[in-house]
Amino acid sequence: MKTENLESIARKLVAPGKGILAADESSGTIEKRLKSISVPSTEENRRAYREVLFTTKGAGEFISGVILFDETIRQKTRDGRTFVKALEEQGIIPGIKVDKGAKGMANFPGEKITEGLDGLRERLAEYRKLGARFAKWRAVIAIGEKIPTHTCITANAEALARYAALCQEGDLVPIVEPEVLMDGAHTIERYFEVTQETLESVFHALYEHRVSLEGMLLKPNMVLSGKDCPKQASVQEVAEATVRCMKRVVPGAVPGLVFLSGGQTDQQATEHLNAMNQLPDLPWQLSFSYGRALQAPVLKEWKGEQANVAKAQQAFHHRAWCNSKARFGKYTEDMETAKVA
Numbered sequence: 001m002k003t004e005n006l007e008s009i010a011r012k013l014v015a016p017g018k019g020i021l022a023a024d025e026s027s028g029t030i031e032k033r034l035k036s037i038s039v040p041s042t043e044e045n046r047r048a049y050r051e052v053l054f055t056t057k058g059a060g061e062f063i064s065g066v067i068l069f070d071e072t073i074r075q076k077t078r079d080g081r082t083f084v085k086a087l088e089e090q091g092i093i094p095g096i097k098v099d100k101g102a103k104g105m106a107n108f109p110g111e112k113i114t115e116g117l118d119g120l121r122e123r124l125a126e127y128r129k130l131g132a133r134f135a136k137w138r139a140v141i142a143i144g145e146k147i148p149t150h151t152c153i154t155a156n157a158e159a160l161a162r163y164a165a166l167c168q169e170g171d172l173v174p175i176v177e178p179e180v181l182m183d184g185a186h187t188i189e190r191y192f193e194v195t196q197e198t199l200e201s202v203f204h205a206l207y208e209h210r211v212s213l214e215g216m217l218l219k220p221n222m223v224l225s226g227k228d229c230p231k232q233a234s235v236q237e238v239a240e241a242t243v244r245c246m247k248r249v250v251p252g253a254v255p256g257l258v259f260l261s262g263g264q265t266d267q268q269a270t271e272h273l274n275a276m277n278q279l280p281d282l283p284w285q286l287s288f289s290y291g292r293a294l295q296a297p298v299l300k301e302w303k304g305e306q307a308n309v310a311k312a313q314q315a316f317h318h319r320a321w322c323n324s325k326a327r328f329g330k331y332t333e334d335m336e337t338a339k340v341a
Contacts, residue, residue, distance in 0.1 A: 007215045009093065010134075010215055010216060010217055012064060012065075012093060013065045013093060013173065013258070014255055014258065014287045015285075017061075018063060019064060019287040019290070020064060020066065021066045021290070021294055022291035023067060024069045033299060034046070034049065037302070037304060039303070043071070046072075048304075049299075049304075052309055052316070053295070054083050054087055054092075056316050057317075059090060059320060060092050062317075062323065065095050066093075066094060067175075073094065073096055094133060097136045098163070099116040099137040101116070105152055108149060108152055111141075111148060113152070114137065114160075116163075117162055117163065120163065128170055134172055134217075135163075135173070136174075136175040136177060136289075137159075137160055137164075137174070138179055138219075139156035139177065140179055142181050143183075143190060143191065144184060148197075153197060154205075158205050160206075161202070164176055164206060164211045165211050168216070173216060174216045175217045175258065175289065180194050180195045180221050182226055182263050182264075183226070183227055184228060184229075185229050186226035188229075190226075192223045192241055195220070195221060196249055199218075199220065199246075199250060203251065213251055213253040217256050218254055218256075218258070219259070219260055220246065220257055220259060221260055222238055222259055222262070222264075222276075224272075235272060239272060239275035240279065242272070243286075255284060256284050257284055257285070257287065258289035259289065261292060261293035267336065269290055270331055271331070273323065274330075277329035285327075287327060293319075298312045298319075301315045317340060321335075
């Protein structure tokens with residue numbers, strides 16, 4: 001395992017002012033995204049949409065890496081370059097989602113386990129040849145009556161650790177994503193408790209599997225109020241609770257945390273990231289790995305029309321710029337309508 005190489009890629013992915021675009025939607029998710037703008041989910045439409053994102057001029061200033069899907073890493077731009085090459089030309093590191101999705105966990109109603117470990121070593125070798133330099137695996141932990149169970153948390157932590165070890169063996173930086181879902185009426189205190197328990201289990205498993213912490217990144221959820229909780233926490237409360245939770249369980253050896261946006265709006269995700277980066281004594285880079293929170297404005301402008309590509313790319317560039325400012329704790333609401341300098 002070339003720890004030094006993995007470490008340098010992990011650090012590039014969380015370089016100051018930059019973050020990751022998650023464009024690794026499964027076929028079902030991308031279909032929903034396209035349906036929201038009345039565009040059928042054909043292979044060509046998916047390719048065209050992703051080209052809008054990947055060929056945005058100047059995106060490399062704010063975007064360090066892009067997580068691709070199996071279909072996407074094999075696709076090309078209209079002028080014949082592979083998407084991998086188009087990204088690399090902008091100085092953006094290509095990555096790949098490698099899990100096979102969260103499926104219902106046998107005997108545990110309401111809980112899920114992520115599948116995809118079978119044959120993973122061989123798939124990682126192929127993705128490495130196709131140009132991927134990092135990978136991602138997402139576990140899903142739900143909060144509800146009598147859940148999550150200890151069994152569900154430890155089973156998902158074990159799978160994440162096995163995936164991470166295989167990645168490092170195959171010279172890919174693993175992004176470890178244990179997502180505690182915001183669906184439900186739970187309070188921010190309950191969310192904190194479950195997030196802490198989940199992360200403790202994940203880091204224990206990573207240690208057991210001899211994963212080099214310097215050569216990986218964590219993609220955690222922020223600690224929020226549940227989506228249906230009557231009392232929603234303020235931006236400051238979310239920032240403080242999230243950082244407090246992370247400081248309890250995430251070793252300082254991890255180069256960076258690339259937060260997921262979950263069900264937040266694009267602006268909320270930026271505000272929360274900004275407030276966290278204004279807090280003192282942060283042992284890691286606090287960055288982003290957003291999907292919907294970077295893409296929502298792009299879809300709205302694009303609408304599946306070639307004529308709207310420039311406007312859609314402008315929307316993506318602007319959103320990435322806002323999040324870049326949040327990486328320094330320098331984002332303000334005025335920037336939502338400001339022109340990018």
